[in-house]
Amino acid sequence: MSASKLFSLDKKVILITGANGQLCRAIAQTLTEFGAYLVLTDKVIDACRKTESKICKSGGKAISLEMDVTDKGSIEKCVDKVLRHFKKIDTLVNNAGMGVFTPFEKRTPEEFDKIMAINAKGAFLCSQVVSKSMIKRRKGNIVNIGSIYGLVAPDQRIYADSGRNCSEVYAMSKAAVIQLTKYLACYLSKYNIRVNCISPGGIFNKQLEKFIRNYSYKTPLRRMGLTKELSGALVYLSSDASEYVTGHNLIVDGGFTCW
Numbered sequence: 212m213s214a215s216k217l218f219s220l221d222k223k224v225i226l227i228t229g230a231n232g233q234l235c236r237a238i239a240q241t242l243t244e245f246g247a248y249l250v251l252t253d254k255v256i257d258a259c260r261k262t263e264s265k266i267c268k269s270g271g272k273a274i275s276l277e278m279d280v281t282d283k284g285s286i287e288k289c290v291d292k293v294l295r296h297f298k299k300i301d302t303l304v305n306n307a308g309m310g311v312f313t314p315f316e317k318r319t320p321e322e323f324d325k326i327m328a329i330n331a332k333g334a335f336l337c338s339q340v341v342s343k344s345m346i347k348r349r350k351g352n353i354v355n356i357g358s359i360y361g362l363v364a365p366d367q368r369i370y371a372d373s374g375r376n377c378s379e380v381y382a383m384s385k386a387a388v389i390q391l392t393k394y395l396a397c398y399l400s401k402y403n404i405r406v407n408c409i410s411p412g413g414i415f416n417k418q419l420e421k422f423i424r425n426y427s428y429k430t431p432l433r434r435m436g437l438t439k440e441l442s443g444a445l446v447y448l449s450s451d452a453s454e455y456v457t458g459h460n461l462i463v464d465g466g467f468t469c470w
């Protein structure tokens with residue numbers, strides 16, 4: 212395969228959940244520059260429409276559709292529309308996610324259920340619905356967005372009173388996403404469907420100065436990540452460059468989890 216084709220996403224239909232959020236807003240354009248057709252889905256799609264409009268103006272292809280990842284009916288309705296429009300989905304990116312920042316002692320059962328429903332059940336439901344058409348085609352690709360906190364516990368000395376503490380339920384939900392990745396990689400391999408995960412570290416988002424200092428001190432690359440720095444991992448896992456990669460959790464964290 213030629214070098215230029217290796218990372219090509221030419222005419223690959225990529226459906227992204229939670230596309231109204233900061234991560235997708237930062238990486239969508241890059242995916243289209245590699246040739247992808249994007250389906251930007253979210254419960255709220257105002258920012259998706261802006262991203263769509265930018266992409267279309269620069270000659271790319273994208274559509275925005277409402278989809279609630281906690282509601283199987285909503286996912287089925289959205290996927291039906293996509294299949295009518297594009298005839299296929301090459302890659303599903305399970306990106307929708309939510310955190311909660313209050314401490315463990317104050318966690319309510321309702322908060323717990325909500326975070327698990329969006330982060331873990333959402334990835335499960337979307338994979339179940341979207342993989343149906345991939346199974347028929349004997350081809351497909353799923354990329355889950357996990358987190359370093361699905362792997363390690365947050366160092367409480369960094370978070371302290373920063374107001375950004377990673378909660379236990381968020382960590383549990385992301386561990387579930389990483390395990391779902393491994394399970395589905397094995398289960399769906401017979402249909403030629405690859406399933407991988409990207410686990411980002413802390414992304415800079417105007418956090419308090421003290422928090423940024425503490426976090427950067429612990430990070431071998433000495434800074435927080437930038438949303439755009441996740442695009443390389445997503446292009447790699449969505450393209451033929453990763454043809455023989457499945458069940459992998461690609462950590463993009465500046466080395467934060469090395470020690």
Ligand SMILES: NC(=O)c1ccc[n+]([C@@H]2O[C@H](COP(=O)([O-])OP(=O)(O)OC[C@H]3O[C@@H](n4cnc5c(N)ncnc54)[C@H](O)[C@@H]3O)[C@@H](O)[C@H]2O)c1
Pocket residue numbers: 228229230231232233234235252253254255278279280281305306307308309329356357358359410411412413414415
């Ligand atoms: N930003 C970070 O520092 C960071 C670090 C590690 C992992 N992550 C993960 O990356 C992913 C994207 O993060 P982000 O920074 O873009 O977050 P974000 O909060 O900016 O965006 C998340 C999006 O998910 C959507 N969403 C929430 N509930 C939904 C539902 N029921 N159905 C459909 N969409 C729903 C929201 O509307 C929002 O647009 C998340 O899974 C997050 O956990 C982010």
